[in-house]
Amino acid sequence: MRVSRGVIGLVVGALLLAGCGSAGPPEPATVTLYNAQHEDLAQEWVRDFTARTGIRVEVRNGDDSELANQIVQEGQASPADVFITENSPAMSLVSDRGLFAPVEPAALGQVPPQFRSAANDWVGIAARSTVLVYNPRLLPADQLPRSIMDLAGPQWQGRVGFPPGGADFQAIVSAVAATRGEAATGQWLQGLETNGRLYQSNTATMRAVNAGEIPAGIIYHYYWSKDRAEAGANSANAELHYFGNQDPGAFLSTSGGGVLRSSDTPREAQALVAYLNGPDGQRVLANSTALEYTVNPAVPSNPRLPPIAQLGAPPIDPNALDGPRTVQMMQQAGLL
Amino acid sequence: MSAGLTTAPAAAAARVRPRVPFGSVAAVAVAALTLVPLGFVLVASAGAGPAEAGALLFRARVGELLLNTVGLVLATTTACAVVGTAAAWVVVRTAVPGRPVWLALLAAPLAVPAFVNSYAWVSLTPAVEGFAGAVLITTLSYYPFVALPVAAVLRGLDPVHEESARALGLGPVAAVRRAVLPLLRPAVLGGALLVGLHLLAEFGALQMLRFPTFTTAIYDAYEATFAGPAATLLAAVLVLLCLVLLVGELRLAGRARLARVGSGAARLRPPRPLGRATPLALAGLAALVVLALGVPLGVLGRWLVEGSSTAFPLVELGAATLTTLGLAAGCAVLTTLLALPVAWVAVRRRGRLIRIVERSSFIGSSLPGIVVALALVTVAVRGLPVIYQTTALLLVAYAILFLPRTMVALRAALAQVPPELDDAARSLGVRPAGVLARVTLPLVARGLGAGSALVFLAVVTELTATLLLAPIGTDTLATEFWGHADAVAYGAAAPYAALMVLLSAPAAYLLTRRGIPEAVS
Numbered sequence: 050m051r052v053s054r055g056v057i058g059l060v061v062g063a064l065l066l067a068g069c070g071s072a073g074p075p076e077p078a079t080v081t082l083y084n085a086q087h088e089d090l091a092q093e094w095v096r097d098f099t100a101r102t103g104i105r106v107e108v109r110n111g112d113d114s115e116l117a118n119q120i121v122q123e124g125q126a127s128p129a130d131v132f133i134t135e136n137s138p139a140m141s142l143v144s145d146r147g148l149f150a151p152v153e154p155a156a157l158g159q160v161p162p163q164f165r166s167a168a169n170d171w172v173g174i175a176a177r178s179t180v181l182v183y184n185p186r187l188l189p190a191d192q193l194p195r196s197i198m199d200l201a202g203p204q205w206q207g208r209v210g211f212p213p214g215g216a217d218f219q220a221i222v223s224a225v226a227a228t229r230g231e232a233a234t235g236q237w238l239q240g241l242e243t244n245g246r247l248y249q250s251n252t253a254t255m256r257a258v259n260a261g262e263i264p265a266g267i268i269y270h271y272y273w274s275k276d277r278a279e280a281g282a283n284s285a286n287a288e289l290h291y292f293g294n295q296d297p298g299a300f301l302s303t304s305g306g307g308v309l310r311s312s313d314t315p316r317e318a319q320a321l322v323a324y325l326n327g328p329d330g331q332r333v334l335a336n337s338t339a340l341e342y343t344v345n346p347a348v349p350s351n352p353r354l355p356p357i358a359q360l361g362a363p364p365i366d367p368n369a370l371d372g373p374r375t376v377q378m379m380q381q382a383g384l385l
Numbered sequence: 386m387s388a389g390l391t392t393a394p395a396a397a398a399a400r401v402r403p404r405v406p407f408g409s410v411a412a413v414a415v416a417a418l419t420l421v422p423l424g425f426v427l428v429a430s431a432g433a434g435p436a437e438a439g440a441l442l443f444r445a446r447v448g449e450l451l452l453n454t455v456g457l458v459l460a461t462t463t464a465c466a467v468v469g470t471a472a473a474w475v476v477v478r479t480a481v482p483g484r485p486v487w488l489a490l491l492a493a494p495l496a497v498p499a500f501v502n503s504y505a506w507v508s509l510t511p512a513v514e515g516f517a518g519a520v521l522i523t524t525l526s527y528y529p530f531v532a533l534p535v536a537a538v539l540r541g542l543d544p545v546h547e548e549s550a551r552a553l554g555l556g557p558v559a560a561v562r563r564a565v566l567p568l569l570r571p572a573v574l575g576g577a578l579l580v581g582l583h584l585l586a587e588f589g590a591l592q593m594l595r596f597p598t599f600t601t602a603i604y605d606a607y608e609a610t611f612a613g614p615a616a617t618l619l620a621a622v623l624v625l626l627c628l629v630l631l632v633g634e635l636r637l638a639g640r641a642r643l644a645r646v647g648s649g650a651a652r653l654r655p656p657r658p659l660g661r662a663t664p665l666a667l668a669g670l671a672a673l674v675v676l677a678l679g680v681p682l683g684v685l686g687r688w689l690v691e692g693s694s695t696a697f698p699l700v701e702l703g704a705a706t707l708t709t710l711g712l713a714a715g716c717a718v719l720t721t722l723l724a725l726p727v728a729w730v731a732v733r734r735r736g737r738l739i740r741i742v743e744r745s746s747f748i749g750s751s752l753p754g755i756v757v758a759l760a761l762v763t764v765a766v767r768g769l770p771v772i773y774q775t776t777a778l779l780l781v782a783y784a785i786l787f788l789p790r791t792m793v794a795l796r797a798a799l800a801q802v803p804p805e806l807d808d809a810a811r812s813l814g815v816r817p818a819g820v821l822a823r824v825t826l827p828l829v830a831r832g833l834g835a836g837s838a839l840v841f842l843a844v845v846t847e848l849t850a851t852l853l854l855a856p857i858g859t860d861t862l863a864t865e866f867w868g869h870a871d872a873v874a875y876g877a878a879a880p881y882a883a884l885m886v887l888l889s890a891p892a893a894y895l896l897t898r899r900g901i902p903e904a905v906s
Contacts, residue, residue, distance in 0.1 A: 088868075107858060118611025122766045128774065214605040249595060252873040262511060283873065376609045383446040385602075385609060 079105040080317045083120065083129040085113045085139060085216070086175070086304060090339040097333050098324050104317045113139035113216030114372060120309065121146055130312040131321050133174060133305065136220035138372030140171045140305035149307040150315060156323035164303050164344040166368035171307030173344040173367070174325040175334055177269040178360050179221050179300045181290040182255050187264035193290050197221075197267070197298025198229070201240020210246040210254045211267040213384040217251060217302070221267065222379060223370040224300035228363050231378065238382035247384070252283065259287045269302070274340040274353060293361035301362035304341065407817075409734065411726035416742040418723070419749035419785050425760035426624050429617040441618050446602075450619070454598040454626065457519055457591075458584050462577040464524040469531025470573055472673060477539040480656040481666045488536065490670075492529050494677040495893035498846040499526040500589025500867070501882045502677075505684035507593050508875040519596040525677040526590065527583055531576030538572045543651035568643055578634040585627055586753030588849045589867060599623040600849070603755050607853065612763045620756045627751055685886070688879035701865065702880055709861040709888075712776070713844035716783040717791075717837040723784055724791040724836070729825075732799040746792060749785040757782050758853035774856040782850045787843045791836035798832025799825075835895065842892030846885050862888075 084091040088110050095106045109129070111119070117139035120127050127148075134140055143149055149170035156172055157165060164173030183193065188208070194200055200209050212218050226234040246263050248254040254266040255273060270291075276284035292298035306325050308318040324330045331348035334341060342350045342357050350357060379385045430438065441447075476487045494502070503522050506513045513522060546568065550560035585600065592601045599619055606616040659666055724746075731743040749757065761782050765773040772778045802825060810820045826833075848863040855864060866881035 109858065112608050115608045115611065118613075122611060123770070123773070126770045214608065219609070247595065247597075249592060250871060250873065253595075256873055257511065260511065373610070376615075380441070380444070380446065380615065383444065383449070385446070385605060 078103070078314070078317060079107055080130045080314055080321055081107045081109065081128050082321070083116045083132045084108050084110050085116050085132075085134040087135070087339060090175075090334070090337055090341075091133070093333050093337050094325060094330060097329065098321060101324070101329065102317075102320060104320065106321065114142070114219070114376075117142045117372075120148060124148070125311045127309055127311050129309050130314050130318040132307055132309060133325065134216070135177070135302075135304050136216050136370075137166075137303045137305050137367040138220050138223050138370045138375065139216060140166065140307060141368050141370055142372050143307065143309075144168055144170050144368055148310055150310045150312070152307065152322060153319045156319070156326060159323070159326045159347075160344045161346065163364070164367070166305070166307075167366055168368055171305045171368075172322065172326050173303040174306040174322075174330070175304040175339070176342040176344050176357070177217075177271055177302050177304070178291065178342070178362070179224075179298055179302070180268060180270045180273070181265050181292070181298065182258050182268050182273055182284075182287050183265040183290055184258050184261055184263075184287055186286065187261060190288075190290075195292075195294075196296045197225070197292055198233075198237055198296075200244065200265075200267070201237045203244075205240075205244045207244065207246070208264045209241070209244055209266065210248050210257055210263045211241070212248045212250050212254050213379060214247075215250060217269055218267065219372065219375050219379065220302045220370065221297075221300055223372060223375040224302070224363070224365055225297040226375060226378070227365050227370060228297045228300075231374075235378055235382065238378060238384060242382045242384055245384075255287060256283045259283050259285065261286070265290075267298075270354070271340040275338060278338060278340065278353060291355065291360060293359075295361055295363040297363060299360055299362050300365065301342070301357070301360060303344070303367040305367070408726050408730050409739075412730040412739075412742050415723045415727050415788075416745045418781070419746045419788060421764060422749055422752050422757045422760035422785065423624065425763060426617065426621050426756065429614070429763065430621040433614040433618060437614055438618055441615055442622070447619070447622070450597060450599050450602050451622070453516070453596060454585065454623075456516065457523070457596070457598060458581050458626075458630070460516075460520045461523045461527065461584055462580045464520060465528045465531045465580045466573050466577050468524060468673065469528040469576060470535050470569065472528070472670065473532045473536035473539060475666050475670060477536050478657055479666060480658045481663065481670070484656075487670050487674075490674045490678065491532050491536075492893055493674075494526060495529050496886055496889040497526065497678065497681045498589075498848075498863075498885055498889065499523060499583075499587055500593065500848060500863075500870075501685070501885060502526045502681045503590035503593045504866075504870050504875070504878065504882065505681040508688070509680065509684055514595045516596060519591055519594050521676075522590060522594065523584060523587065525673075527580045528673075528677070530579045530583070531573060534572040534576050535569055538569055541651070542568060544654035545652065571638055571643070574634055574638050578630060581630045581634075582627065582751050585623060585630070586755070586849070588753075588755060589863075593870065599626070600753050600755050603759065604849070604852075607755075607759065612759055612766070616759055617763070620759055623753060624756060627753070631751060682886075685879055685882055688876050689883055691876050697880065698877075701860075702884070705860050705862050705865045705881065706884060708859055709845055709863070712779065712783070712859075712861065713841040715776070715780050716787065716844045717841045719780050719784045720788050720791040720840050721795075721833060721837055724788055724795050727788075728792055728795040728799050731796055733804060743792075747789050750787065750789045752786075754782070754786055754847065754849040755853070757785050758850040762853055776856060776859065779851065779854040779856065779859070782854050783840075783844050783847065786847070786850065787840045790839040790843065791833070794832045794836030794839070795829060798829035802828045838895060839892060842889055842895075845888045 082095065091108060095108060099105055113134045113136055116132065120129055120132060120143050132143060144166055151169055152172050157169055160173045164176065165171070181194065222234065222238065225237060248257060251268040251272045254268050255276070257263050258266045270289060273284050273287065273289050276282065306322045308315060308322055312318045326345050328345065328347055331343045331345040335343050335348055335351050340351055340354060342354065376385060472491055475481055476484055476491060481487065502525060506518070506522055512518065546564040547560050550564035551557070555563060588600045588604060591598055599622060603616050603619045603623065606619060610616065727743060727746050730739055761778055765778055806824050807820050810824045815823065846863055848867055851861055851864050852867065855861065862881045862885050866878050866885065869878035869881070
């Protein structure tokens with residue numbers, strides 16, 4: 050008798066475990082956030098937002114295109130209410146499928162047009178600048194390239210690193226395509242494939258430059274800024290080169306936030322997005338260790354960063370960056 | 386039971402009510418479940434248009450991946466076969482001092498997941514990135530898969546083979562080569578096959594070494610394009626490589642007769658004295674243990690000390706540990722439930738279908754975790770959205786991957802239970818469910834426990850399928866470790882790695898005691 054009770058216990062336990070992923074009705078005022086931004090920044094935002102509004106936020110972390118594709122696959126059934134990314138191609142992917150609800154005017158008005166989708170279905174929440182991180186010991190400042198396009202030239206063979214697998218670099222490629230056209234981008238990628246050393250992440254690229262394994266790398270500015278702000282363990286021997294002059298290499302990438310059409314808590318979801326690019330959310334960003342640029346002109350970026358107006362970023366509609374096409378071009382060039 | 390001698394067949398048919406054999410139906414269902422990933426790969430590759438498939442498959446990058454993957458498998462399996470056999474030989478057959486300690490140390494790297502080993506090395510020096518480093522680190526992680534079964538065979542080997550060869554005029558080296566090595570062949574090849582399958586599935590260790598293979602490329606494609614044709618076509622190639630490996634092993638194993646009639650009692654042979662070669666053997670073993678165990682544990686210790694000086698995230702650590710243990714326990718229960726009907730049918734019934742059912746449950750587990758996960762993501766999203774992003778789906782993936790670990794143990798245990806006990810219980814009025822609960826299960830409990838323990842510990846260090854399938858808010862030790870290590874936050878990754886090593890240690894012990902082939906299938 051005891052044994053059979055044990056067996057029943059086993060079975061019941063298994064069923065409970067098997068069901069626990071979907072069990073339990075969600076609490077009404079909980080917003081599900083698909084977060085492709087850095088986890089620590091998202092955590093600071095969510096903590097502050099919940100403290101101010103009482104709205105709870107459940108966070109699912111992932112990467113830009115992973116989560117964007119997931120939302121597309123999930124369609125109307127997606128548990129996501131709000132989606133935030135590091136870069137805009139993932140936002141355009143969801144936008145193209147018509148899965149975003151229009152952003153409420155209050156949130157739209159909080160950022161200038163360069164930092165929001167022309168379709169008004171998502172808004173910028175932060176921005177990051179493309180840079181060349183370089184090791185002055187291996188690459189004196191007077192030999193720096195004038196344009197990111199130069200890095201495809203033969204003199205850069207074996208001298209430049211970048212992380213092709215990540216959404217950051219893919220966004221930079223999409224910006225090159227948006228400014229220079231597909232043919233030039235294809236050639237540029239071929240050159241990078243010949244010249245480049247591929248790394249796993251921005252940090253790994255910067256670390257390799259810092260260690261003198263490679264003279265230069267293509268990353269976003271804040272990886273260096275963050276490391277310098279701490280102990281500089283991975284950046285002490287490395288410097289940043291901003292391309293400026295509306296060069297594709299001066300691309301300022303917009304991190305976006307939007308509300309899913311399928312959201313069952315649209316009011317709370319809109320409130321979260323309006324918070325993110327509103328004064329409170331932007332102040333959290335400016336005061337955080339994230340060191341990304343603020344997109345709300347009312348809140349200046351962290352004073353450690355060169356002012357956004359001096360970056361000379363090329364004018365690009367953030368909703369026009371084509372992620373899937375970029376991936377295809379990178380596949381053709383053998384970078385993916 | 387039997388129809389009886391005097392009963393006509395027609396009468397027998399009338400007397401025995403035709404009933405659905407529940408065990409067989411359940412077994413077929415389980416086998417079908419384990420075949421889902423293979424079916425997915427076939428259907429998905431067939432579904433991609435020829436133009437798209439051609440563009441995605443016939444390009445330089447895929448050639449590079451093929452070269453990398455095949456090169457790594459060849460080099461590392463060879464290295465593991467040589468290192469594993471040599472180490473086992475020295476420890477079992479020679480008089481090297483401290484043999485039991487060495488044997489335990491040889492198996493101990495099994496407690497260090499390959500991706501933790503890789504993390505330790507790469508945080509020590511970036512020189513290990515690339516092919517050479519990948520071969521070095523995977524060899525250090527996987528040689529026990531060869532060393533342990535070879536050691537087991539060597540221990541049971543009758544010295545008479547070698548002595549007869551010597552007596553018939555062969556020199557000492559030729560005698561070993563012609564009379565002993567052939568007897569080791571199944572153990573070496575079986576171990577090498579395991580190494581090969583693990584290499585094809587390895588993700589974390591190689592990603593960290595910047596050495597792209599099909600598995601890492603599938604993960605990158607999944608991140609860039611979700612479960613699209615780019616990922617599934619690469620998965621199809623990877624599955625082909627797995628099949629080539631499985632068939633190749635069958636071929637190489639050959640049909641040579643290795644048994645002998647009337648083996649009698651093997652004479653105990655004294656270990657061969659090493660004489661002046663003793664320091665050399667000791668140095669070799671020590672070097673192996675330092676590289677395979679000393680480096681990862683030493684570096685881990687260093688990061689733990691440095692990391693704990695900044696912050697020790699007790700809450701996250703505790704949460705990830707609890708999640709991991711919960712998933713592992715859930716999977717152990719689930720695999721037990723799934724393995725029961727298959728093992729029961731395999732032991733109690735005969736026939737071609739039964740054999741196919743039993744074998745097929747091994748196929749899912751020889752596929753890389755990334756393929757199984759990709760299949761389940763696609764099947765769930767397209768056909769059964771309710772289970773997408775649930776713990777249930779993750780547990781199913783684990784079950785497909787680790788079912789044989791329970792199956793093998795359970796089958797062995799069931800085979801020892803005489804069917805007559807069932808009949809006796811039935812004749813005393815116990816219903817079939819009661820027989821299972823009161824007779825069969827108590828008798829196989831030990832085998833079940835061992836199998837479940839192996840499943841439990843496999844789940845603790847599973848990374849790839851967990852990365853793709855873990856639902857919202859589910860972080861395991863492996864995914865937390867990976868998140869930090871991937872961001873080059875080596876100190877922050879260390880506590881998670883240390884916990885995984887601690888939790889894996891019992892598995893390593895179990896494997897040394899039970900022998901690799903039985904335990905890992």
